[in-house]
Amino acid sequence: NAGVTQTPKFQVLKTGQSMTLQCAQDMNHNSMYWYRQDPGMGLRLIYYSASEGTTDKGEVPNGYNVSRLNKREFSLRLESAAPSQTSVYFCASSLMTGYFNYGYTFGSGTRLTVV
Amino acid sequence: DAKTTQPTSMDCAEGRAANLPCNHSTISGNEYVYWYRQIHSQGPQYIIHGLKNNETNEMASLIITEDRKSSTLILPHATLRDTAVYYCIGAYSGGGADGLTFGKGTHLIIQP
Numbered sequence: 001n002a003g004v005t006q007t008p009k010f011q012v013l014k015t016g017q018s019m020t021l022q023c024a025q026d027m028n029h030n031s032m033y034w035y036r037q038d039p040g041m042g043l044r045l046i047y048y049s050a051s052e053g054t055t056d057k058g059e060v061p062n063g064y065n066v067s068r069l070n071k072r073e074f075s076l077r078l079e080s081a082a083p084s085q086t087s088v089y090f091c092a093s094s095l096m097t098g099y100f101n102y103g104y105t106f107g108s109g110t111r112l113t114v115v
Numbered sequence: 116d117a118k119t120t121q122p123t124s125m126d127c128a129e130g131r132a133a134n135l136p137c138n139h140s141t142i143s144g145n146e147y148v149y150w151y152r153q154i155h156s157q158g159p160q161y162i163i164h165g166l167k168n169n170e171t172n173e174m175a176s177l178i179i180t181e182d183r184k185s186s187t188l189i190l191p192h193a194t195l196r197d198t199a200v201y202y203c204i205g206a207y208s209g210g211g212a213d214g215l216t217f218g219k220g221t222h223l224i225i226q227p
Binding site: 035058108 | 149151156157158159160161164202214215216217218219220
């Protein structure tokens with residue numbers, strides 16, 4: 001099925017380790033986003049890419065880097081994981097035409113635990 | 116983006132219409148109202164959005180007051196699978212090209 005695919009689905013890291021969360025969409029969407037969700041809280045935007053070749057910081061970018069590899073793929077990297085980064089990470093994509101957004105499509109999430 | 120206010124939780128009987136309110140008194144004239152929902156442990160799912168007129172799709176109806184200060188999402192015949200957190204978001208039509216802001220939403224519980 002068409003959609004947003006995130007890998008891995010689960011990951012346990014030790015403090016200080018690095019890892020990259022992968023996200024790919026096959027809907028020809030031009031905008032992509034990374035969110036994190038902590039227990040009992042709403043989603044918070046980490047980084048976004050409005051179009052291929054551009055990335056911008058969201059609400060909580062510290063400790064993360066991103067790469068918009070091509071139109072389909074948008075990765076999130078933790079260079080030195082900390083326990084405070086234990087969270088569920090969601091990737092999303094959306095179609096922007098002109099100045100209109102047709103709504104986000106989210107992936108199923110990556111559940112990351114840093115010990 | 117406009118600040119929105121939603122009840123923390125609501126109950127609804129299965130088979131009944133679920134009416135979820137949202138206040139967005141500071142919404143500007145060209146901001147849309149978007150609704151998403153998140154079923155436990157899954158990624159949020161887009162439901163519907165509107166600007167001024169009422170909207171309907173296969174999932175729900177959106178009723179926006181004439182002054183646009185509030186809206187109601189209606190699930191016409193709620194099922195147990197509609198139990199989820201529902202988010203009401205105000206955003207410009209480009210919106211969010213720079214990311215939507217999700218609050219804590221309304222936890223809707225459908226009772227059998």
